[in-house]
Amino acid sequence: MNIWHFVLREIRHRKLNALLTAVSVGVATACLSGALVLLKADAASTEKALAAKQQAVEAAGADLENAMRKIMKGLGFNVVILPKDQDLQEMHLTGMINKTMPEEYVDRLANSNIVTVNHLLPTVTKKLNWPEQNDLPIVLYGTRGEVPIAHRDPKKPLLDAVPRGSMIVGYQVGQKLSLTAGSEVTLLGKPFKILKAHGERGSIDDSTVWINLGEAQEMLGMENLIHAIQALECHCAGDRISQIREEIISILPGTQAIERGAPALARAEARNQAKVTAQQSLDDEIESRGELRGQRERFASLLVPLATLGSALLMGLTTLANVRQRRQEIAILGALGWRSRQVLCVFLGKALLVGIVGAVVGLIAGALIGGALSGSGGAVGISGATIALSFGLAIGVALLGSWLPALIASRQDAATVLQED
């Protein structure tokens, strides 16, 4: 026989009273745990959605990088490094470069730490009439193949080197002279074997003849000289040409650089815009989810205190009714010698048990309701913090709500009640 014996027997005897108080505590707990579960589910869902969006943005970014790389590569060399004294106006009008620079420039560039360009190709070019072919006008293009940049991993060359004694011809040249791979021709007295005849490109390339750089230099009397170094700009370059120029001129002061391929840049900008749009969409989603979460938090911050207050009031009124119902019992226990704190313990002990039961019921109900409202079907786990908060709230509400009625019971004057008989 102890206080708990009294508490449990009384709860069993007055089930409705205990049930009402447990339900009132359970409702407040359900509001709290439901709100916490809902917010947690919302956070999980937001995290998932944002991760998917983030992934989409990253994919868009990767697509952009890839597209840029492909565009650049497809475009071919889009940066031309020229001798500093080359008149660009004249070059654009004639399509030819008439100034030269040392061939060792390309090696100097390749051995530097340059980052804004890739794929360095030294060239000589000259318009001439092919004497052995009825003075057919052609562009002679001498190249030694790409010079690997020393500090970078080797890349697949955009253009393969032309071996000595070999020749590659453009579409028009091939068609007009009926040249195919394996044909043999003579150019400026030197024999060449056709390595390849290109398909139609619709550009000056169709009228071009490619041979080895060294042979071209010998034939044109330009030993150790080149007209230009072609390069492919790196996508990493921000303000493209100005950065490229700045870097190249710092390595090769006797040069100038120009950029080709505006359409490619437009496409790159469009792709870049796609990335910006995707990022904007992600930002909008974050903002929208944040607003929704804020609304839910504000609603919960209103609902939970109201439910708690209502529950505490109901708990207080129900306990007060219980105290009034048990006046004679309290009086006789007082007559038997019970101390007032023992009476207080009987009522607060009951409140504690009701609080624990209310916490369990409310926690389960809140998890189910919160899970259902979040659309996760109750799949959201209940965290330790939610359990602790729910139990704290339930027991706190039960004890606080019962405190005043329990105090009234403990201070009840036994003589007054016993005289009423």
Place this chain on the structure above:
Amino acid sequence: MIRLEKITHRYSSPEGGDVVAVENVNLSVAEGKFVALKGPSGCGKSTLLLIAGGLLRPTSGDLEIAGVEPYKLALDERAAFRASTIGFVFQQFHLVPYLDVLDNVLAPSLASGRKDWKRAEALVEKFGLTPRAHHTPSALSTGERQRAAMARALYNKPKVLLADEPTGNLDPENADIVLKQLIAFADQGGAVLMVTHASDASAVADEIITLGH
């Protein structure tokens, strides 16, 4: 054992003014004595019993129970004193409705701190309640309830028994059982102060004190 000197108790009436419940009462009950307190309704018999039980502080007068002046004790001390010294029996029994007979008999043990199942079972048996030991009061007859209340009053081995109309609701057979137990308690050295209207009940007392208005 019980000594009341010049006890007066007044209380405020809801209609205004003081009402004198008891005035200038002198009373004593020695060890081994059974005293019946008689008088018309409203003369203050029950009030005097509550005063004697340490539950109602008198407006004036001196009181001593078993050598102790209970109203000079702090509340908790007075409660402990009641638990160890005084047994109460009421006309309405006042059993705890959700406890069975055995638990009701044991209820004073929470006040005294003396838990003795064997004594409780012995008292239940003594009052012929063994077959009803695990029944709640609602399942008991009136006589059984009063016998259970008697068993509870005796659990802490009190020195004084205060009974307020203990036979008022009982049939003669059960009234006889209760009175015999009160007599037996007095015979064993206890002091009994019983408020009653019944002539049969007062007839068994060693002394009858009559209160008037």
